[in-house]
Amino acid sequence: MPEGGLPDGDFTRFDLAPGLALHARRDDRFATTTAVLYLHRPLDDTAAEGAIVPLLLKRGCRSAPSVSALHRVLDELYGADLDADVAKVGDRQLLYVRLEVPTSPALPGAAELLPRGLRLLSELLTEPVLEGDRFPAPVVLRERERLRHRIASRIDDKETFAVERCLQETFRGEPYGRHEWGRLEDLPRLTPERVTDAWRSLVERTPGDLYVVGPLDPGEARDLAAAHLRLPRSGRPALAAPVAPGPREEPPREVLERQPIEQGKLVLGLRSGVGIRDPDHVGLVAWTVALGGSSVSRLFRSVREREGLAYDASAGLDRTTGGILVTSGIEAGNFRKVVDLVRREVEGLAATGPTDEELAQTRKWLLSALRASEDTPGALVAGHLERLVGGQVLPIAERRRSYESFTAEDMRRAGSRVRLDTVYLLAPAASGGPVGEAA
Amino acid sequence: MTAPERLESVPLRRSVWRARLPAGLEVIVAPTPGFQKSFAVMGVRYGSLQNEFEDPETGRRVRVPDGVAHFLEHKLFEGADGRDVSERFAETGAATNAFTWYNQTAYLFSATESFERNLGILLDFVQSPRFTPERVEVEKGIIGQEIRMYEDNPGARGFRNLVEALYRSHPVRLEITGTVETISGITADILRTCHRAFYHPSNMVLVAAGDLDPAAVLGIVERDLAGRAYRPAPRVRTFPPEEPEGIPARHVEAAFPVARPRLLLGVKDRPPGRGGPDLVRRDLATTCGLACALGRSSETHDRWYREGLVDESFGFSYSATPEFALTVVAGDTDEPERLRDEILAAGARIAREGIPEADVERARRAFLGRYLRAWNSPEALAHVVLGNALLDTEATAVPDMVLSLRADEVAARAAAALDPERHAVSILRPLPGAESS
Incomplete structure (x- = not known):
């Protein structure tokens, strides 16, 4: 363990600055080094303010003050991959900036690529193109428009839209039901002053976690981060781990919406109250996997293979909230049958x-999925982050032991805490007809 | 025992191992030491385009319903023992999948243990079909819903309209899945005929990637095939329809439940006619050329972005197969006609002025780093290797090809790939009253 480093699941943790932790992992298998900074803020009515910040950051920085200049630098770094956006984990909105830089020794000048990448990451976060001390008004207007398009275009992908709507209904009135991009009605509030404040607050005071995964020692990652990633931190206490919301004391609701589409998009939202520390x-x-996690699951076998009612029927668990969504694309006329x-x-x-x-x-x-999660930097980071937010980081070896030892009774007991909350159907409007019995 | 030969990419310092077995199967192993996951994929040179062929058994010319290749892909999962093949993989936690494209079908699994056993299952189910009329009927319901799912996808719908505008009779116009109507005519006998014709080892490539020993993998495959008594067979004769040069329709539009207009601009490039390194080089030169012309690092894209003409949905691709070659540039925009004109103007500018060497050098560098990234994932690597092998090219030769691309060659390809004479556009517009506000 390098000096100042603490064991941290499969990573080594360092405190870089107030409210800013580094989680580093050496992995010599990868031809790239991944550096990603997450900044945590509560998912509340100000979500749009958080969501516009990464759009502004992607417009460039002091040394690369335009989209083309920025991407020329990325090309120079052997096609380094840059991504900046917001994500939702539990009741948080996470702003992230991720850079994956090829660092294989096969590439000429490989040793300089990561330091250059980290300096770029730092500049993108701390030195965006400002006019005076704030984002220029025309740029803010343009990116506000882009955010508006983005939110409005959520209807384009019908499956995802149905999932998001069901999530919203299942967690109505709770932060888990909010969308990480915010709402259209919040956009007029996004003035240059306000978004500049949001950016400053994120970079200077919001709790942050930097991950570095690649062929370098954690101590080396700490030194590089300290040298090249300069965030003006004043710190703020970390957010509390979210509480998984339990089932409601009311019967399941049915929500029917229509669009001119060909196929019904069915999503069932279930609540358990079982979070990561439960x-x-x-x-x-395990119960969710057996229900609908694979092509040998109960849902796949019955809805698709036995009845031929759908191309896909699956169930997915949000480990932080304990919420489960079951999805399937169906003939609307088969709605009642499939539900x-x-x-x-489920029962x-x-x-x-x-x-x-x-x-x-x-x-x-x-066990296979857990082993496979060690094979990609993205999955390693996501797995750690999810547990970090959930309030319990465990090494993969320990998670493996728990996967080796759970019983049928453990699955049954967990499953018995699950309650159906919302049945959502996005139904074809044009063909009309009785979707029917959907109330 | 057949000994594998080593194919190396000097610039990337990476190697793969290749052998051709007596029955004609090409086997490639790409070692990725230290990875938990291993991955194998069996690719067949057979897809939705090959809907008319000479049955090698009878010598008769056969026309099969559209969507058979994809239907066959689904049905092979009904294993010879009557159990769904997924269940056999699931016994060791392995996952299986398959996909069908215009000129290939691929079957794959990923596993973190028992690679040998899972490879045996893959080899077995792809080569031992079992079709029961009852299951064929159930599958029509399942694929019917798969087709419906694509019908609701704006990308798929926009693309369908685009190829219908660009091509008059070429089967690239047809849905890979077929339609609910065409698949209704598929029978167990038709599936058997197609399997017999196309699923011969000489028409297939097996790629494995993971922490694997190439000689050991080759041994497993060799033993499996030895037990199946294949006779040598020439490649199946197919009858691709003649496609005239012209563009049947320059402009097609449809209303669709999307928030904003979506433009797809396509350019019908001349079909290369056959695979091999020349085709792959042409593909690489075109891809680099389009990146220089329209990519995020270009001045052109920068202006469009600043003006709000494009957003993050903007992208472009070039597909080259022996049977067709096609550029697609797509994005959501409030001004689809203006974006069309700007894209074609960017192509015309390159035809006039060429591309500066510095831009091409940057594109080469970026390509190289991204290509290297495939070695971060056995799955991604296997797909890259398979894609090249099905085009009779070595994946390890690609980096050298890219490094040797000349600026004039790249510019000429970009200009051809954006040739205004060969373009058409497909626009999806929001339904009346449904525009975003």
Whole structure:
């Protein structure tokens, strides 16, 4: 362990500055080094203010003051990949700036590529192109317009739109139901002053986590970050881990919306109240996989393979909130049939737990997914970050042990805490007809 | 035992190993030491374009319903023992999938243990079809919903309209999945005929990537094939329809439930006719040329971005196969006609003025680093290797090709790929009353 470094799951942690931690991991398999900074803010009514900041940052910085100048630098760094956006984890909006720089020794000048990349990352965050002390008004207007288009265009991808709508309904009135890009009605508030304040607050005071994964020692990553990543930090305490919201004391609701589309997009939202630190967490992870996590899951076998009602039927768990979404594209006329089928599978798996074969398959599936998560920088970082937000970082070895030892009863018990909350259908408008029994 | 030969990319310091087995199967192993995941993919030179061919068994010319290649891909998962093949993979936590494209079908699995056993399952299910009429009927319902899903996808719809505008009779106009109507005519017998014709080892390539020993992988495949008694077979004779030079329609529009207008501009490039390094070089030169002309580092794109003419949805691609070559430039924009004119003007400028060497050098560098990134992922690497192998090219030769691209060659390709004489546009407009406000 390098000086000042602390064990941190499969990473080594250093405190770089007030409210800014570095999580570094040496990995010699990768031809690139990934550096990504996450800044955590609560997901509240000011989400649009957070969401416009990465759009502004991508317009360039002091030494590369335009989109083309910035991308020329990235080309020079052997096609380094830059991404800046907001994401949602639990009840937080995370602003991230990610840079993946090829650092293979096969490339001429490889040793200089990462320091240059980190300086660029630093400049993008701290030295955007300002006019006086704020973002220029025409640029803010342009990016506000771009954010407006982005929010409005969420309807273009029908499956994702249905998922987001169901999430919104399932967690109505709670931060988990908010979208990380904010709402159209908040955009007029995004003045140059306000977004400049939002940017300063993010960079200077918002709790941050920097990840560095690549073929370099954690101590070396710390030295490079200290030398090249200069954030003017004054710090602020970390946010509390979110509480997974439990089931509501009311019967499930049905929400029907229509668009001129060909296929119904069905999404069921379920709540469990089981978060990452809950004793039933691993059981719930396994239960969801057996329900709809693979092509041997109950939903896939019954809805697709046995009944031929859909091309896909799957279930996914948000580990931070304990929310589960079941999705399937169906003929709207089969709505009731599919919903009943899904509910039977959910209730059946919760009542009796998995068969021996399902238990074995689920265990294999999870162990394989966990091993595979060690193969990509993105998955390593995402896995750590999710647990960091959830309030419990564990090394993969320890998670592996929990996957090796859960029982059918663990799955059944976790499943029995799951309650259907919302049935959402995005139905074809043109063909009309009875979607029917959807209230 | 067949010994694998080593293919090396000197600039990237990476190697893969290749062998051709007696039955004609090409096997390539790309070692990625230290990775947990291993990945194998079996590619077949057969896709939606090959809908008319000479049945090698009978010598008769056959025309099959549109969508058979994709339907066959689905149905091979009904294993010979009647169990869905996914279940056999799932016993070791492995995951399987498949996809069908215009001129290829690919079957794959990824695993973090028991690679040998899973490779055996892959080899077996691709080569041992079992089709029951009842399951063929159930599959029509499943694929019917897959087709419906694509119908709701603006990208797929815009692209469909674009190829219908650009091509008069070429089967690239047809949906890879077929339509609900065409697949209704598919039977177990048709599936058997197509499998027999195209799924011969000499028409397939197997690629494996992971922490693997090339000789050991080759041994597994060799033993499997030895037990199947293949006779040598020539490549199946196919009958691609003649496609005239002209553009049937310059401009097509459709209303669609999207928030903003979406432009797809296509250029129907001359088909290369056959695969091989020349085709791949042409593809690389064109891709670099389009990056110089329209990419994020170009002045042209910078101006469009500042003016709000394009947003992050803007992108471009060039696909080159022996049967067709096609540029697509696409993006959401409030001014699709203006964006069309600007794209064509950018192409015309390059035809007049060429591309500065410094821009091409940057494009070469960026390409090289991105190509190297494939070695970060056994899965990505296997796909790169397979894609090149199906075009009869070595993936390890690509970096040298890129480094040797000349600025005049890149400019000529960019100009051809944006040739106004060969273009058409497809625009999706928001439904009346549904514009974003």
